[in-house]
Amino acid sequence: MLKRILPAAAALAALALPSAPGAEIPAALDPVDGKVIWVDFWASWCGPCRRSFPWMNQMLDRYGDQGLQIIGVNVDKDRGLADEFLAATPARFDLRFDPAGALAERFGVEAMPNSFLLDAEGNVIAEHYGFRYEDADEYEAAIVAALGAANRGR
Amino acid sequence: MRKGKGLLALLAVGALGAAAAGCSGLGVQPWDRDVLARDDMQLVSDPVEAALDEHIYFSKEASSGGQGFGGGGCGCN
Amino acid sequence: MQLKRKASTSIGASLAAATAGLLGQSPGRAIAQELAPWEYDTAILLYSESDNRVRDVSLNLDARKEVREEAFLNLKLAIDTLTGASPSGAAPANTVQTFTTPSGGSTFDIAAGEQVLDPSFLDTRTALAANYDFPLGRFTRFDLGLSLSDEYDYSHSGVNMKLDRDFDNRNTTFTFGLALANDSIDPVGGAPIGLAPMTATGGNKQGDQSKDVTDILLGVTQVLNRHSLVQFNVSLSESDGYQTDPYKILSVVDPVTGNPVIAPPLNGLPYLYRYENRPDTRDKQSIYGLYKRDIGGNVFDVSYRYMTDDWDVDSHTIDLHYRWNLESGSYLQPHLRFYSQTAAGFYHSVLFNGTPLPDFASADYRLSEFDGLTLGIKFGRETRRGEMSGRLEIYQQTGSASPGSQVGSLQSFDLNPGLEAIIAQFSYKFGG
Numbered sequence: 001m002l003k004r005i006l007p008a009a010a011a012l013a014a015l016a017l018p019s020a021p022g023a024e025i026p027a028a029l030d031p032v033d034g035k036v037i038w039v040d041f042w043a044s045w046c047g048p049c050r051r052s053f054p055w056m057n058q059m060l061d062r063y064g065d066q067g068l069q070i071i072g073v074n075v076d077k078d079r080g081l082a083d084e085f086l087a088a089t090p091a092r093f094d095l096r097f098d099p100a101g102a103l104a105e106r107f108g109v110e111a112m113p114n115s116f117l118l119d120a121e122g123n124v125i126a127e128h129y130g131f132r133y134e135d136a137d138e139y140e141a142a143i144v145a146a147l148g149a150a151n152r153g154r
Numbered sequence: 155m156r157k158g159k160g161l162l163a164l165l166a167v168g169a170l171g172a173a174a175a176g177c178s179g180l181g182v183q184p185w186d187r188d189v190l191a192r193d194d195m196q197l198v199s200d201p202v203e204a205a206l207d208e209h210i211y212f213s214k215e216a217s218s219g220g221q222g223f224g225g226g227g228c229g230c231n
Numbered sequence: 232m233q234l235k236r237k238a239s240t241s242i243g244a245s246l247a248a249a250t251a252g253l254l255g256q257s258p259g260r261a262i263a264q265e266l267a268p269w270e271y272d273t274a275i276l277l278y279s280e281s282d283n284r285v286r287d288v289s290l291n292l293d294a295r296k297e298v299r300e301e302a303f304l305n306l307k308l309a310i311d312t313l314t315g316a317s318p319s320g321a322a323p324a325n326t327v328q329t330f331t332t333p334s335g336g337s338t339f340d341i342a343a344g345e346q347v348l349d350p351s352f353l354d355t356r357t358a359l360a361a362n363y364d365f366p367l368g369r370f371t372r373f374d375l376g377l378s379l380s381d382e383y384d385y386s387h388s389g390v391n392m393k394l395d396r397d398f399d400n401r402n403t404t405f406t407f408g409l410a411l412a413n414d415s416i417d418p419v420g421g422a423p424i425g426l427a428p429m430t431a432t433g434g435n436k437q438g439d440q441s442k443d444v445t446d447i448l449l450g451v452t453q454v455l456n457r458h459s460l461v462q463f464n465v466s467l468s469e470s471d472g473y474q475t476d477p478y479k480i481l482s483v484v485d486p487v488t489g490n491p492v493i494a495p496p497l498n499g500l501p502y503l504y505r506y507e508n509r510p511d512t513r514d515k516q517s518i519y520g521l522y523k524r525d526i527g528g529n530v531f532d533v534s535y536r537y538m539t540d541d542w543d544v545d546s547h548t549i550d551l552h553y554r555w556n557l558e559s560g561s562y563l564q565p566h567l568r569f570y571s572q573t574a575a576g577f578y579h580s581v582l583f584n585g586t587p588l589p590d591f592a593s594a595d596y597r598l599s600e601f602d603g604l605t606l607g608i609k610f611g612r613e614t615r616r617g618e619m620s621g622r623l624e625i626y627q628q629t630g631s632a633s634p635g636s637q638v639g640s641l642q643s644f645d646l647n648p649g650l651e652a653i654i655a656q657f658s659y660k661f662g663g
Binding site for chain 3: 181182192203209210211215216217219221222223
């Protein structure tokens with residue numbers, strides 16, 4: 001059921017780009033160096049996204065020093081709307097901007113929000129559709145398990 | 155079976171068939187739903203107004219419903 | 232999924248999360264479940280017909296609350312006060328006419344040449360509805376509801392349900408709906424015996440009545456592209472029981488002169504009128520289609536409904552809106568609605584003396600052949616807490632009398648004069 005639309009290494013390379021080609025931000029790569037990476041596709045018009053941000057901030061607070069990296073990929077076509085959202089619901093995690101949806105398409109996003117838990121090689125360990133408070137413990141457990149595996153070494 | 159019922163059944167099947175065919179080409183990617191998410195793009199963008207209109211026309215005409223049910227009944231038609 | 236602006240709520244949530252992080256709280260439910268707060272939609276509506284006919288003032292309150300994650304409770308309250316006069320179905324004549332009030336307690340006169348309006352039309356209706364809509368798995372939503380209404384001579388109770396199932400990345404949605412209702416009709420003075428003569432003391436009446444209504448809806452919604460979608464519904468409605476309007480009558484006239492016919496002896500009224508009588512079942516079917524499209528930030532929608540029933544009524548409705556979104560969160564929305572219906576098979580503007588009585592007959596203009604036109608404009612503005620809007624519309628009906636009914640003196644009268652009404656509504660949405 002988990003798609004492999006994007007080969008693992010290519011996923012990491014794509015995420016390293018701060019925004020899709022053609023954006024005004026210079027192409028210097030942002031490091032994708034987490035032991036475990038939570039990639040979350042969000043938009044200003046997505047209701048559950050507003051609920052997921054405080055939770056993602058909390059996850060970063062709890063597990064950032066254990067190697068968790070969170071990358072929120074915004075798919076708004078109007079950057080102003082994304083900025084408005086962020087002003088009201090700040091993110092302490094890394095952000096990427098994908099207005100043309102190229103990254104969303106390559107990851108095979110099927111819902112909004114859609115999150116992917118990746119290991120350090122870029123393999124998709126888990127995929128979650130939507131955000132619900134009721135499932136937050138489950139999401140957290142997946143992160144903890146992935147970090148455990150990563151930190152036990154290879 | 156009335157002729158009318160048969161016609162409608164046929165139209166219903168036709169419509170659902172068209173919709174199924176629609177699955178193959180029509181639609182939008184999940185990350186492209188910004189416009190469709192707007193309040194003014196919802197099927198019923200103002201439910202209170204829709205209900206008020208439904209009540210008015212149900213009381214003054216012989217037809218009712220269509221988009222939803224024909225309203226909660228009153229002694230007016 | 233729509234996003235409502237709730238700036239203060241999210242700042243609160245963010246602060247709560249940040250604080251929890253600083254305090255190094257242990258894993259668990261440290262972030263508060265921020266369920267959507269109460270959202271309210273209030274409206275006051277005035278419907279007013281010209282010529283001192285019906286006037287309705289309606290107060291509406293809708294409240295919505297997320298009670299469990301993604302599950303909403305919707306409550307509605309509507310209070311309507313109806314005043315004014317309504318056509319009774321009797322035809323104008325060249326002479327003064329006398330009618331009995333529904334209670335049978337008194338009579339009233341209508342001047343020669345005047346349309347016959349029943350003046351005793353004061354009523355207050357209260358309606359309540361409650362709906363609970365919640366998800367059943369990722370792609371299905373279920374809505375269960377209850378509706379109640381009460382007025383002096385009519386009460387309604389019903390249950391309804393709706394199931395929505397998404398397919399194809401939510402580009403296609405199938406809908407199934409079912410509504411069951413039981414209505415009690417308790418007319419002032421009692422329900423008249425169908426086609427019996429109206430008497431001065433309000434005789435020829437029997438007791439309370441009831442009817443059961445079943446509605447089924449099957450629909451499909453399809454997203455066409457990023458800017459547009461369509462909806463297509465098929466509806467069936469079956470009503471079983473008392474369909475007649477207990478206050479409506481028909482004039483009995485001479486087939487040559489068109490003049491009212493003298494009432495039978497001991498009737499107490501000068502002329503003969505018969506209470507209407509409708510079949511005790513009604514089956515309706517309709518198909519409905521809606522197309523909605525974003526055009527550069529503005530919204531255009533057009534819908535069409537075709538209805539047909541076993542009373543021989545066929546109708547077409549075309550409804551158009553164009554919402555012009557202005558800067559600063561305001562909008563202007565013109566509205567146009569065309570309506571056209573054929574007459575019910577048993578619609579007769581008058582009954583002819585000497586002709587055998589039909590099983591069913593009604594002179595209620597709402598079952599006649601007519602066209603309706605609505606022209607309206609709505610203006611709305613975002614406020615700090617929600618939205619304020621107002622709309623003004625005019626609704627006009629132009630009708631035809633039943634074929635062959637305008638005989639003799641009736642040629643100088645309009646047996647289906649139609650109506651003109653103003654609709655004015657003010658709404659205020661807040662909360663959320």
